Amino acid sequence: MSEQPPVFERVDRRIEQEDKFTEKQKKRFKEFFREYYAELQFETNDIRLDRFSAENFRTIDETDIDFNRTDTILYGRNSKGKTSLVKALLYNIAGLPKNPSAFDMTNLVNKKKSALSTTGYWTIDDSPATLERALRQSGQGSSLSGDEEPYLSDGHTTEATISGKFTDPSDVLETFGLQSLKQRGHDPYSVLSLFFLMSEDFTRFLGEKHSELMDLLFGVNITTVISAIENKIDELELEDEEDEAAQELRRYESEQEILGVDLQSIQTELQEKLDELKEKEDELENLKSALDGENQLDKLRDQRNELRGRLADLKTKRSRVVEELASVRRTIERYQDTELVSDMSGIADELRGFMTIPDRCPICTNEVDTSQREAMLHDHACPLCQKEMPDDRYRTEVEYAQSENATDTDGVQHEETLEDLRKQEQELVGRQRRLNNQIENLEARIEELSRDIQQNDLSDLADERDNLQREVRSLRDNTVELRVKEDTLKQQLARVTYERKANAHLVDIAKAKDNQRQAFRRLKAIIAKTRQSHRERIKSKIGDEMQQLFSNFTEGTLRDAHSVEFKSGGSYHFEIITSSERLDSSVADESTAEINLHALLFHTAVLKLLSQSINTLPLRLFVVDSPFANEVDERNAKDIADFISALPKILPDYQIILASAETGDFDPGRYSGRYNLVEFE
Structure with missing residues (x-):
């Protein structure tokens, strides 16, 4: 392990x-x-340039230069194609950048031609290889093609071999150690800007934009973790609906409460209407039953006649009971007072006269004949006025005859008979009371029917029925409306309840996301702090290397430089401290060679440190275009020349390639012992 x-x-x-x-x-x-x-892994370890040829690349018509894997200086007059050759070398390795204008990689095809070609003869881990890459242009300023069709072959071929078979561009980048960095978001041209110091922008690699790349090159793979954390934080960013879920949840909770109250109110009102409807329907049904049939009036009369018959029967029964009770009571009186026996004949005559049925009705005072008197006895009511006669107003000869017989009762049975008679009296009184109640009820019902009959029709009942029918219809309509409202409210409540639950779920998701996002931010702060400590160590090492290089500067701006201080934060900008000033790389004076000095020092120190790493980029080139670009700064010219002379010794593991205009500050003979000199014509 x-x-x-x-x-x-x-x-x-x-x-x-x-x-x-x-x-x-x-x-x-x-x-x-x-x-x-994830640590960077490179499939190759050492790549150097043996030979390079280019055709129709900008100002170059055709050129073929042997580098022999040695340090080389290309020199010649301005506008002869030295910079174009350096650009052609970049194109051979990486094709076109994603943003060509950012790296001055536009208008590459010679204006007079429609295509260009580049061929690099490389040594890759001590094995020869040839990389060919062309570019075709369809019309002036039209689309370009061919940059994604490289051909990488083993050995050094002397003739063009590009045909229909090409090498996958990612495989070429992988060979040069650029693919894994590209996969982590670093443009191959950005990486190559460490190895190619171009005159148009000496400070391209300085600053914060390449800080993460510097981390990777020096094995600080924490940066990849921070990038993953930032991606995770972005993934956990709330969606619009999640961000608005809390507010929406409050709205739906309020709406749900209101709808619940409204639904309860509607349901209560509906139940009340249903109860009222049931009551009215029952009442209407009773009325309809009362109004059923065409002979309702006859039915009422028949019903009254039936009740009258029953009433007559009851009255007959009551008369008999009254007669029997009167007889029993007289007998009891005779048993109680035996002294009355002697006077019984006189009393009987008096009673006979008292009990005799009168010749006139005691109610209407009209005379009655014998048959009418018999009817009065039978019906206990006057046949003329139909009014009931009081019990104390009518008499009968039968009672008198019975009372006569009572006087002959044997005195021996006096006591026993008297007790039986009293029991009989109580029973008869109860029967009389019950009959009276039944008679009263029947008379009340007959009176009610008589009133209904007197109306001669059922118009009031019909009107009441019609009114009830209207009320029932109205109540039914009301219940239908209320049920519709109830269903609508239920549907709204179901929808709102669903939305409330959905937003409650979104709120939970948002809270979980927010908690995770905050946790990842805290993790990022921890990792960033660790990364910063690593960066500070890297900066310290680069600063130490730069300070050791100060000895190469004896006459110009850096003649008394003594230390380097990197700025805090993620930037790799720095200040060179001299005895009289602080030279800031982020604001280097472009009117002097100060910017050239900053770039040369920084790139040289970085490459030297990288050469000491076991796992680093395999490209062993350090290409400097126009180190004497600023010709007006003569006091730094000698220091730059001295530094260029020392570069092969400072960077023994790199192949140095310089492209310089042949100016007064440049003397080819000065470098003949250390560089392969190639005059570019």
Whole structure:
């Protein structure tokens, strides 16, 4: 099992010290760090240039130069194609950049031609290889093609071999160590700007935009973890609906409450209407039953006649009971007072006269004949006025005859008979009372029917029926409307309830996302702090290397430079401290060679440190275009020339290629012992 990098332990310790992390988060973040901490792996170790040819590349018609993997200076008059050759070399390696204008890689095809070609003869890990890459242009300023059709072959071929078979561009980039960096978001031209110091922008590689690339080149793979964390934070950014979920949840909760109250009110009102409707329907049904049939009036009369018959029967029964009760009471009186026996004949005559049925009705005072008197006795009511006679107003000869017989009762049975008679009296009184109640009820019902009959029709009942029917229809319409409202409210409530639950779920998701986002931000701060400490160490090493290079500067701006201070933060800008001033790389004076000096020092120090790394980019080139670009700064010319002379010694592991105009500051003979000199004509 391979030993894990020391940074793992440092990051684990800082994660454990974060008290806002849960144990689950701590475990997850440790795994996350290891997952995205991927060290760069290069399939090749050493790439150098043997020979290079180009045709129709900008100002170059045709050129073929032997470099022999040695340090080389290309020199000649201005506008002869030295810079074009350097650009052709870049194009041969990486094709066109994503943004050609940013790297001055536009208008590459010679104006008089429609296509260009480049051929690089390389030595890759001590094995020869040929890389061919062409570019075709369809019309002036039209579309370009061919840059994604390189051909990488083994050996050094002397003739063009590009045909229908091409090498995958990513395989070419992988060979030159650029593909893995491209996959991490770094344009191959940005990476190559470390190895190609171009006159149009000496400070291209300085500053913050290449800080992450510097991290990777020096093995600080924490940057990839931070990039993964930033991607994760972006992924956890709330969607619009999640961001608005809390507000929407409050709105739907309020709406749900209102709808619930409205629904309860409608349901209560509906139930009341249903109860009222049931009551009215029952009442209407009773009326309809009362109004059923065409002979309703006859039915009422028949009903009254039936009741009258029953009433007559009851009255007959009551008369008999009254007669029997009167007889019993007289007998009891005779048993109670035996002294009355002697006077019974006189009393009988008096009673006979009293009990005799009168010749006139005691109510209407009209005379009655014998048959009418018999009817009065039978019906207990006057046949003329139909009024009932009082019990105390009518008499009968039968009672008198019975009372006569009572006087002959045997005295021996006196006591026993008297007791039986009293029991009989009580029974008869109860029967009389019950009959009276029944008679009263029947008379009341007969009176009610008589009133209904007197109306001669059922118009009031019909009107009442019609009114009830209208009320029932209205109530039914009301219940239908209320049910529609109830259904509508139920549907609205169901929808609002669903939306409330959905937004509650979104709120939970948003809270979980926010918690994760905050946790990842804290993790990012931990990792960024670790990365910054790494960067500070890298800056310190680069600064130390730059300070060691000050000895090469004896006459110009840096003659008394003594230290380098890098700026804080992610930037790799720095200040060179001299005895009289601080030279800031971010605001270098372009009117002097100061900008050239900053770039030469920084790139040389970085490449020297990278050459000491076991796992680093395989390209072993350091190409400097026009180191004497600023001709007016004569006091720094000698220092630049001295530094160029020392470069092969400073960077023994790199193949140095310089392209310089043949000016007064440039003396080819000065470099003859250290460089392969090629005059570019």
